[in-house]
């Protein structure tokens with residue numbers, strides 16, 4: 166069952182379309198990622214879902230409700246993470262939790278929630294004295310204190326150190342394990358690849374692709390990467406003629422070719438034919454990073470480079 170439905174959403178500022186016909190739906194219980202370059206329109210899109218911005222056109226439904234017309238009812242099912250500036254520095258963690266719990270008719274008990282989020286020791290601390298990771302955990306607690314069915318997390322781990330980021334990932338997985346649907350806006354590929362069931366890649370206000378992380382990687386023109394050091398120089402024209410070749414890099418005598426399985430087979434055949442040995446041969450799969458660059462790279466003009474392969 167879809168708990169969020171966005172259909173042909175449009176929003177312009179000063180005559181410039183920043184969200185230009187975005188459509189997607191989020192199923193109950195999934196972690197759905199919204200990924201895209203700076204200024205792509207991600208926050209504008211999710212803030213329309215939260216009812217914080219009014220769309221110019223299109224339709225948004227959260228559990229069947231209109232987030233603008235039914236704002237109060239939507240706030241009871243959808244918990245949104247606060248932006249940092251919105252809490253006073255002097256507010257004590259316990260007070261913040263009590264205050265936010267008081268906004269909801271059926272809030273969660275904030276004490277076990279604080280414990281689960283590792284804030285039990287910090288209940289008497291002022292917001293301004295918390296570390297970046299502790300602030301993020303408090304924002305998650307405040308988003309969850311109303312017992313929402315859906316939680317929207319926007320750039321949650323930006324600015325955190327790698328350990329705090331990994332702890333936060335575990336928290337997000339725990340939230341989902343408790344049956345809450347997660348809409349996650351992120352810049353981090355590793356985070357999206359690890360956490361999300363499906364991802365909408367947004368570029369210039371449009372959905373450039375929507376798939377599972379593995380599906381997005383499969384679409385990449387650089388789905389397979391082969392690296393080796395040839396025992397003798399290879400003929401550039403022969404390399405350039407390899408099938409489905411997406412890119413070639415030379416560094417310190419090593420060659421890195423990106424393409425498909427067919428590219429890899431052809432280069433191995435070429436090496437055998439020329440009796441050239443490939444030292445330290447490595448073949449690896451592309452990452453979500455590669456797929457992201459392909460999907461959001463407006464400089465690629467050859468359609469065969471961006472064509473999706475199911």
Ligand SMILES: Nc1ncnc2c1ncn2[C@@H]1O[C@H](COP(=O)(O)OP(=O)(O)OP(=O)(O)O)[C@@H](O)[C@H]1O
Nearest residue numbers: 178179183201202203204205206207208209210352
């Ligand atoms: N209230 C506003 N008034 C005018 N322009 C706006 C407003 N809000 C957003 N924009 C512009 O709309 C575009 C999309 O912004 P948005 O914040 O949705 O992008 P984003 O994908 O979330 O970016 P980032 O990853 O940098 O946070 C940007 O060019 C931004 O400057």
